[in-house]
Amino acid sequence: xxxxxxxxxxxxxxxxxxxxxxxxxxxxxxxxxxxxxxxxxxxxxxxxxxxxxxxxxxxxxxxxxxxxxxxxxxxxxxxxxxxxxxxxxxxxxxxxxxxxxxxxxxxxxxxxxxxxxxxxxxxxxxxxxxxxxxxxxxxxxxxxxxxxxxxxxxxxxxxxxxxxxxxxxxxxxxxxxxxxxxxxxxxxxxxxxxxxxxxxxxxxxxxxxxxxxxxxxxxxxxxxxxxxxxxxxxxxxxxxxxxxxxxxxxxxxxxxxxxxxxxxxxxxxxxxxxxxxxxxxxxxxxxxxxxxxxxxxxxxxxxxxxxxxxxxxxxxxxxxxxxxxxxxxxxxxxxxxxxxxxxxxxxxxxxxxxxxxxxxxxxxxxxxxxxxxxxxxxxxxxxxxxxxxx
Amino acid sequence: xxxxxxxxxxxxxxxxxxxxxxxxxxxxxxxxxxxxxxxxxxxxxxxxxxxxxxxxxxxxxxxxxxxxxxxxxxxxxxxxxxxxxxxxxxxxxxxxxxxxxxxxxxxxxxxxxxxxxxxxxxxxxxxxxxxxxxxxxxxxxxxxxxxxxxxxxxxxxxxxxxxxxxxxxxxxxxxxxxxxxxxxxxxxxxxxxxxxxxxxxxxxxxxxxxxxxxxxxxxxxxxxxxxxxxxxxxxxxxxxxxxxxxxxxxxxxxxxxxxxxxxxxxxxxxxxxxxxxxxxxx
Numbered sequence: 195x196x197x198x199x200x201x202x203x204x205x206x207x208x209x210x211x212x213x214x215x216x217x218x219x220x221x222x223x224x225x226x227x228x229x230x231x232x233x234x235x236x237x238x239x240x241x242x243x244x245x246x247x248x249x250x251x252x253x254x255x256x257x258x259x260x261x262x263x264x265x266x267x268x269x270x271x272x273x274x275x276x277x278x279x280x281x282x283x284x285x286x287x288x289x290x291x292x293x294x295x296x297x298x299x300x301x302x303x304x305x306x307x308x309x310x311x312x313x314x315x316x317x318x319x320x321x322x323x324x325x326x327x328x329x330x331x332x333x334x335x336x337x338x339x340x341x342x343x344x345x346x347x348x349x350x351x352x353x354x355x356x357x358x359x360x361x362x363x364x365x366x367x368x369x370x371x372x373x374x375x376x377x378x379x380x381x382x383x384x385x386x387x388x389x390x391x392x393x394x395x396x397x398x399x400x401x402x403x404x405x406x407x408x409x410x411x412x413x414x415x416x417x418x419x420x421x422x423x424x425x426x427x428x429x430x431x432x433x434x435x436x437x438x439x440x441x442x443x444x445x446x447x448x449x450x451x452x453x454x455x456x457x458x459x460x461x462x463x464x465x466x467x468x469x470x471x472x473x474x475x476x477x478x479x480x481x482x483x484x485x486x487x488x489x490x491x492x493x494x495x496x497x498x499x500x501x502x503x504x505x506x507x508x509x510x511x512x513x514x515x516x517x518x519x520x521x522x523x524x525x526x527x528x529x530x531x532x533x534x535x536x537x538x539x540x541x542x543x544x545x546x547x548x549x550x551x552x553x554x555x556x557x558x559x560x561x562x563x564x565x566x567x568x569x570x571x572x573x574x575x576x577x578x579x580x581x582x583x584x
Numbered sequence: 585x586x587x588x589x590x591x592x593x594x595x596x597x598x599x600x601x602x603x604x605x606x607x608x609x610x611x612x613x614x615x616x617x618x619x620x621x622x623x624x625x626x627x628x629x630x631x632x633x634x635x636x637x638x639x640x641x642x643x644x645x646x647x648x649x650x651x652x653x654x655x656x657x658x659x660x661x662x663x664x665x666x667x668x669x670x671x672x673x674x675x676x677x678x679x680x681x682x683x684x685x686x687x688x689x690x691x692x693x694x695x696x697x698x699x700x701x702x703x704x705x706x707x708x709x710x711x712x713x714x715x716x717x718x719x720x721x722x723x724x725x726x727x728x729x730x731x732x733x734x735x736x737x738x739x740x741x742x743x744x745x746x747x748x749x750x751x752x753x754x755x756x757x758x759x760x761x762x763x764x765x766x767x768x769x770x771x772x773x774x775x776x777x778x779x780x781x782x783x784x785x786x787x788x789x790x791x792x793x794x795x796x797x798x799x800x801x802x803x804x805x806x807x808x809x810x811x812x813x814x815x816x817x818x819x820x821x822x823x824x825x826x827x828x829x830x831x832x833x834x835x836x837x838x839x840x841x842x843x844x845x846x847x848x849x850x851x852x853x854x855x856x857x858x859x860x861x862x863x864x865x866x
Contacts, residue, residue, distance in 0.1 A: 219668065238860035243671055243853055247664070248698045255657070255664030255695070262655060262665065263672020281658055289655075415653045416673045418631040422648045424656030425639070433600065433648055434656070 196376045202338035202368040206296060206361070207232040208376045209342035210268050212383065213349035213390060215294070216242035217260035217267040219253040224308040225365040226270040226298045250275035254282035254295070261291050262423075264393055264414050266349060270296035272365075273315055274305055276322070283358055284323030287330070287448060289423040290402070291412055292352035292393070294345065296361045298368040299479075299526070301553040310553035311365040311480055313526035319360045320508045327445035329452035331355070331459065332508040334362045334478040338372040344505070346388045351459055353391040355451055356412050362507065364526065366480040366555075396421060401432040404443035406450040408458075452509060461505035462514065466493055470517065471500035473568055476536055477524040478504045481555055485524055488561035499565050504532075512539040520568055522547045524556060549576060592620050596630060601649040609811030611795030612645055614769040615711045618793075619682065622779035633678045634669070638662045638692070641718045641797075642684035642711035660692025667695075667704045670850045678783060679705065685712035688790075689725040689745050689752050696790075700759035703787040704849040709779070710790065713797040721800030726752070726792075728821075728833050731805045746833070753839045756790060762846055763789035764839040768822045769796065770815065771836055778838055785843035786851075794818065794834055 198204065206229055210218070218237055220230035234244040243260075247253030250271050257267035271279070276297045286293050301307035302314040319332040333348055335341040341363055348359040377383045383390075394411035398419035403410055413423045413432065426434030427441045435441075465486055467474070477485045482503040492499040502514060515521070518541045523533035525548070533548040540546050547568055549556060560576065567574050593602050597620065606612050623633060635650035637643040639659050647656045657665045666679050673679070688696055688710040699706065715724040715733050722735035726746045730739045745752040753764050763785040767775035775793065782789035795818075796802065802814035823829055825837035859866055 217668070217671065238857045239864075241857060241861050243857060245668075245671070245853070248694055251661070252664040252695055252698065255661045256668035256671075259665040259668020259670070260672045261668075263669045265672045267668075281661060285658055285661070413655075415634045415655060415669060416677055418652065420652060422654045424637075424647055425658045426644075426647075426656070434644065 195382050196378060198374045198376065199371055200338070200374050201228060201371055202341045202363060203229040203232055205338040205342035205374045206270070206345050206368070207236055209345035210294070210349070211236060211240055211242070212377070212388065213346045214266045214392070215268045215349065216240070217257065217265040218242070218269065219245045219247050219256040219260070219267070220269055221247050221250045221253045221271065221275060223250075223272050223275045225300060225369045226272050226275070226296065229270045229296065229298075229368065250278035251281055254279045254293070257293055258282055258286055258291055261293055262413070262415050264395055264416070266292070266393055268294040268296065270298065272298050272300050273302050273312070276315055276318060280323045284325065285425055286358040287323060287328045288425060289413065290356040291358070292356060293358040294348045294352055294361065295358055296345065296363065299362065299364040307553055309365065311526055311555075312552050313364060313479060313531070314552075315362065316507065316525075316531035319362050322360070328448040330360065330508050331357070331452060332360045332362050332506070333459070333461070334505055334507050335367060336479050336482045336503065338367060338370065338374050340505075341367055342374065342376070343386065343388065346390070347459070350389045350391045353393060354408050354458070355455065356410055357452070362479070364479050395419075400430045402428045402430050402444065402447070404430065404447050406447065406454040408451070408455055456509055459506055460511060462511065463503040463505065465489055465501040465503075467500040467502060469498065471519065472498045473500070473520045473522060473565055475499060475501045475522045475524060475561075475565070476504070476532065477501075478507060478532065479526070481524050481526055484555050484558055484561060488558040488565065491558060491562055492565050497565060497569060510535050510539065515539040515544070516541050518542070518544050520545045520547070522549060522564065522568060524549045524561070526550070526555075527552050547574065549574075551577075589617055592617065592624060596620050596623065596651055597649050598651055604645045604649070606641065606645050607799040609796070609798040610641070611769040611797070611815070612642060612711055612713070615709070615793050615795050616646060616649070616682070618769070618772070618775045619680065619709055619779055622776045622783065623680075625776065626780055626783060628678065628783075632676070633680055634673065636662050636666050636679060636681040638681070638683040638687040640684035640687055640716065641713055642682060643687060644718070646682040660687050660690070660695060662687070663692055663695040663699045663708070666706050667699050667702065667849070670704045670706060671853065675850065678707070680783070681706060681708045683708060683710055685710055685714070685726050686716050686724045697755065697759045700756050700761040700788045700790075702849040703760060703762055703846045705786050706788060707779070707782045708788075708790040710792045712792060712794040714794060714801050717797045717800040721804055726794070731801075733801070733804055753792070757840055760788070760846065761790055761840065762787040762842050762844070765837065766792040766834060766839060767836045768794050768818055768834050770819050770822070774836070781838070781841060781843065786848045787844065787846055
């Protein structure tokens with residue numbers, strides 16, 4: 195095990211290399227630039243390729259090409275670049291091409307503020323492209339160390355489920371310096387829970403199964419199997435078709451290979467959740483670190499408050515909200531995104547509150563005041579905003 | 585021609601996809617045959633070529649026609665996919681892309697320029713039906729000036745990439761393309777020879793091949809769906825380079841051949857990676 199005082203970008207780079215990533219195509223954007231820079235240094239050292247696309251859309255398409263040729267590939271960006279992935283992300287979903295995409299959230303909308311954290315792409319990672327008829331996987335770490343683990347996991351899942359997987363971080367995780375341990379031996383990797391899956395190429399001729407089966411190797415060019423894949427609705431052999439029945443089978447595959455295999459990747463962190471707390475504080479990513487502190491303080495005061503941190507954001511873990519309780523959702527945006535899903539999933543008669551802030555973190559003091567107000571049914575305000583009850 | 589179409593078809597193309605669903609009289613099949621004949625004359629086998637396509641008439645009609653491996657990209661993106669694929673494929677494999685004019689010179693032009701810049705080894709054949717015909721017949725970026733289309737009902741007056749002294753070939757030349765040619769479908773064996781040179785170039789090659797569209801282009805612009813009319817019209821407006829007349833729209837022949845004069849992209853990158861891996865520096 196080697197220890198470093200380094201950034202999340204460094205941790206993600208090392209995780210990707212451990213997972214077998216040998217192709218990275220990026221495009222400079224704050225706060226993901228250092229990830230591209232780290233890749234440009236590290237990949238050639240391990241016999242891998244770093245390229246720079248003419249834009250983010252091209253960058254992910256180049257990754258698709260590399261993956262189509264059998265290489266494990268990754269790209270990274272922030273919100274304004276992620277939106278340009280819409281086209282290749284859809285292609286990779288439809289053609290079932292393994293890829294890993296890292297999004298380091300900053301303040302939006304549009305270019306917003308480059309050097310401050312935001313969580314404005316919660317829904318965008320669920321619907322990264324047009325057309326529907328698919329499920330997506332999004333993993334959200336809350337530290338540099340966990341970012342490394344989630345990137346390794348993203349590569350593992352992308353191979354087994356044959357699809358792109360998004361790692362959703364934020365500016366504080368990717369740019370912040372932390373104590374990072376990089377495993378060096380297989381037993382260390384096992385100890386850290388790292389899982390790996392090799393790339394295998396499809397033998398043909400049926401490239402597009404219609405079931406939820408795991409571990410179907412992806413289509414690959416260059417092996418003379420007569421592999422074909424396209425952006426059109428495919429027949430099982432990969433031919434383009436206008437038949438609605440074929441589309442139905444394809445959509446079933448894209449949706450249920452994820453839904454029916456959720457047991458593989460349900461990650462969340464629970465704190466003080468064993469005694470059915472009156473108030474459950476829900477968050478993901480960096481704000482969860484402040485939430486944890488605030489919940490500890492609340493417990494010291496004897497308040498029955500628990501913390502639920504989501505790591506797997508999509509598919510959304512509805513079952514975690516089946517108990518009737520008060521929920522407070524803390525997010526790095528003012529409009530409320532995660533809160534909408536919690537409200538939808540929460541059992542009847544639960545009350546769902548929202549505390550949003552963007553470009554900044556809430557303080558533990560503010561959070562503790564909010565917990566008390568909610569538990570005493572008092573109205574909530576913050577920075578002049580009347581906080582809504584959903 | 586000594587080549588019979590059926591022999592070429594049996595050797596290289598999938599019976600499921602040929603004949604295609606292209607309109608009666610469409611010139612795309614001629615372009616397609618010219619490409620396959622060039623491949624055959626070079627002695628390439630099915631496994632030697634990875635065939636990529638785009639969308640629109642030229643892309644979708646050629647998708648999965650090749651017996652070997654093939655892929656299609658969304659609008660304008662197949663060049664970027666091919667550039668990434670080039671990095672992962674064994675060096676001896678050929679990439680051939682059959683795409684349309686809107687795809688290459690409209691939505692995909694940026695990606696195309698960067699393929700030329702990097703001299704990534706691929707042969708791009710732009711089958712140009714003079715506009716967006718699969719969507720019903722709107723003008724594109726090589727539609728002849730004055731042409732009436734569904735979206736230029738008064739005649740095409742917007743400057744494009746083949747008007748006012750602008751030529752998309754100059755853009756690609758400036759970007760570093762190492763082989764460029766233009767042929768109309770009726771050029772026959774001259775086009776076959778150019779495509780052979782394009783494939784033999786270990787770098788970025790592009791052949792611009794305008795072809796007749798009797799259905800949407802000709803019916804609107806010439807007022808006739810009779811295929812003979814559009815074939816004659818295109819032939820009368822094309823001439824070999826150096827023999828252009830006042831009304832020549834398409835000057836045909838090789839625009840640039842500096843084959844194998846620049847480092848090929850994937851060789852350059854892999855060579856650099858290998859050197860860095862061994863010595864830690866370039």
